[in-house]
Amino acid sequence: MYKIYGFGLSNYYNLVKLVLLEKGLPFEEIPVFPPARPDFLLKSPMGKIPGLEVDDGRYLSESQVILEYLEETHPEPSLYPGDPFTRAKTRELMRIIELYLELPARRLYPAAFFGGSVSEEISGEVRAQLEKACAAFGHLARFDAYLSGETLSLADLAAVVHLPVVSLATRRVYGENLLAILPELAGYLARLQERPCVQAVMAGQKQASTQFIKGSR
Incomplete structure (x- = not known):
């Protein structure tokens, strides 16, 4: 185990x-x-x-x-597409999500989630980075089924874990969800959030958040 x-x-x-x-x-x-x-x-x-x-x-x-x-x-069930090019595109999407969306947005988290603050300079830098990354992500992603094709991949799991946090952080800091420029994203994430495994992780996240709030009082 x-x-x-x-x-x-x-x-x-x-x-x-x-x-x-x-x-x-x-x-x-x-x-x-x-x-x-x-x-x-x-x-x-x-x-x-x-x-x-x-x-x-x-x-x-x-x-x-x-x-x-x-x-x-544990190659089954596989979380990568079968052909090498589409596997590479899946990794490319994951890089966009983690390096160019989640990582810059992390600079907003103290202000968004922990009662801290963010300077106007950092706020502006992060906004510019996120807007560029949103455009890149929208160019690469497919929202009709899964991000890189007809089957679930690691890119989808990265998206459902990271992107809701990025959305919430930008909404709290900027007063708007910067990812809303991708109109199909919300429906795509909602479909993923119906998966039992995703729901189990979300429940664990909610429980951890409650414990953290209690512990910080």
């Missing part, structure tokens, strides 16, 4: 958890909260969440590394 280390407020923890669920793999959740304790660094040397124990005493960190490992060791 796998052991996944982290907590349900982490998008990347939730992405790995979602892949484990979609592949039907048994796992145990081990709560880990930042700042990482020294013993966690033996499992995730950079202290990043999530970490995955693949068996007794063997660990992986970095979410993309973990996802590739799970896909290689």
Whole structure:
């Protein structure tokens, strides 16, 4: 049985958890909260969440590394399209989502979710980055079925985990959802959120959020 280390407020923890669920793999959740304790660094040397124990005493960190490992060791059901070009396009979409949408938006999270603030300079920089990335994402994505074709892929799981958080953060900081320029996105995400595995992850995220709020009072 796998052991996944982290907590349900982490998008990347939730992405790995979602892949484990979609592949039907048994796992145990081990709560880990930042700042990482020294013993966690033996499992995730950079202290990043999530970490995955693949068996007794063997660990992986970095979410993309973990996802590739799970896909290689448990190829069915596959979360990559069959042909090499479409697999590459799936990875391209994931890069857009994680590097150019979620990562810049993370600079808004202190103000959006934790009662902090963001400077006008940073707010402007992030807005410009997100607007450019939204256009790029809209150019690459397909919303009629799944992002890169007719079957569910890792790009879809990344989208359903990351993009609602980006949308909420921009709405709270800018007073508008910057992803709303993609009119088909909301319906696409709603369809994904009907999946039982996605609903299970969302329930865990909600529970983690409630626990965090209680703990911060």
